Amino acid sequence: MGLFQCFREMFSSSTRRKPVQRDAIPTPLHRCLGVVDLTLLGVGSMIGSGSFLLPGQVSGVVAGPAALLVFFLSGMLASLSGLCYIECALQLPGTGASYLYAYATLGEMIAFLTGWSGVAARIVALAFIGQVWSAYLDDALGGSIGNATVQFVLGGQEWNAPLLGTHPDFIAGLLILVSGGIISLGTNVFSKANNLFMITTLLTLMLVFIVAMIHADFSLVTEHGFAPRGVGFDDIVGSAIIAYAGYAGIEAIALAAEEAKDQSKDLLIGLVSALGISILVYMTGVLSVTVLTEYSNIDLKTPFEAAFNDLDGLRWMKYIVAVGALCSITGGALNLSYAMTRFIYPMSRDGLLPSVLSRTNERTKTPLLANLLGTCICVVFAVLIDIKILIQTNSMLYTLETVIIIFAVTILRYRPPNRSDGYVELGGVDKADFKEGANEAHGRKNTTSDLNGLLKPKPETDTAETNATNELPKRPSWIHKGCAIILRWIREHTTRSVILSLCFHLIFEFLLVALLTFNMDDLLRVHDPGLILGIVVSSALTLVSCCPLLLLPQDTDDLPFKVPLMPLLPLIALLAAVILLLHFNSLVSVGVVIWLCLGLIVYFTYGMKHSVEATRQDVHLNDQ
Incomplete structure (x- = not known):
């Protein structure tokens, strides 16, 4: 009986939910983000790390122009999940995004695992972006940075160990430190820096597209057909996993809900605008690279630089592309630093992580300790670990977040309107x-x-027909x-x-x-x-x-936006997410399961005991 009671209490604790609060809540954070800020925040999160890389990679995998179909389908899935994010953000206007929505609908344990995975995904993605930025710079300098590090730090001998890189990547660590420093100066400073990097990126991409169309060789597309290698279902799904990772940053706008000036309007306009711009960027990127280079010759690491370098009179474009790529990646690093902090902050505010991490600086209105902790962990990963090994695990975590959002928006739509505090x-x-x-x-x-x-x-009637029917033997009911x-x-x-x-x-x-x-x-x-x-x-x-x-x-309360065709559209998005999940390899799945098991250990040993909702439960019971 004691064991049964123990499990019953654990289940009750792990399934407790946060009350639904649809009104804007008081916050120590700075409400300073307008429509343009939120739009460029979303754009930076979605194209920051992939705008100059993913079009070439996906085009190389599915053979040229057929990559347009992959990015379009991935963009549609991202759009469906984006619609779910908007409705959830309007119903639950706080920071935390998928973590907060899971807490209000699926219970505390699922919420903790969602936040736990969200923090891990952003840490790995930020470390990877740092390494990509470092590799871009090192390549532009002819590999001198990497060679000097191996020569003077490692004595001329590269590392050869599992999980470790070939040498410590100090440039990647430096970029992450700079990103964390900008975030610590406040949301307003971060937003202005991000806007600068994203505008530069978009202008560069626009120039790339214009130059590519002027010097396009459309025979490269028409000669071999739309899909010269043929595109099977597995090819599309495998490439969609890569492409969908480019749209994974869609959650950044929802994470900024507590810092938006006008949540009811700005979030909706910002997210729709960011999605449209990102889909357009990726599709024009595919078109640009496939009309400049034979599909079999696309350079998967630097597709645009290599394409312009092979064309007489256009070699100067590769330097502009390099600058644009560095600006894009820097903006992506800033956005990931911001998102990582906005996952740690609400979890610590709810007591599931140490509450000291939720303290905000009075001047900058930023959770400095949460930012410092996440930045330090990222620096260690970026400098020492070969992050490429963990990237597919990240994609799976992002897809699982999509499943959580679909569950959350559906539950919120059907929940009765009157909720007690x-x-x-x-x-x-x-x-x-x-x-x-x-x-x-x-x-x-x-x-x-x-x-x-x-x-x-x-109800019975007195008609003759009814009386005649009643005279018949009654069938089993x-x-x-x-x-x-x-x-x-x-x-x-x-x-x-x-x-x-x-x-x-x-x-x-x-x-x-x-x-x-x-x-x-x-x-x-x-x-x-x-x-x-x-x-x-x-x-x-x-x-x-x-x-x-x-x-x-x-529940059809008066909200500025609701997901149309409920529950059809969320169920379509869920089907797409299931298809993606089944195409990850078993090693990635094992890695995700191990990470979630570690999260369960942390939750049951710390989070459950220190939860703010647990204290609220005790007060509620004592008042009865």
């Missing part, structure tokens, strides 16, 4: 919430009446009773029903996509009856699991 256990007050708010004329979709029609027996019980439970437990619906849908969809992905050849050639049955059953269960989302009423 204070401690909320996962699904613990659904019935009361429903009684208080679900039947009010609150603008919610009138799906409840449909449920009532199924739950309540039809156990099916009707069973459906009525299920529907009543769904109706009275809104949040639990939505969460269970999404979880079962994800499980069955994962099974369905796995069967189709790994057994397609057998399905087409062998026609295995067992495989066909598995696909049919998993397809049916995937669809049936969505029934609560079709039956329950949606």
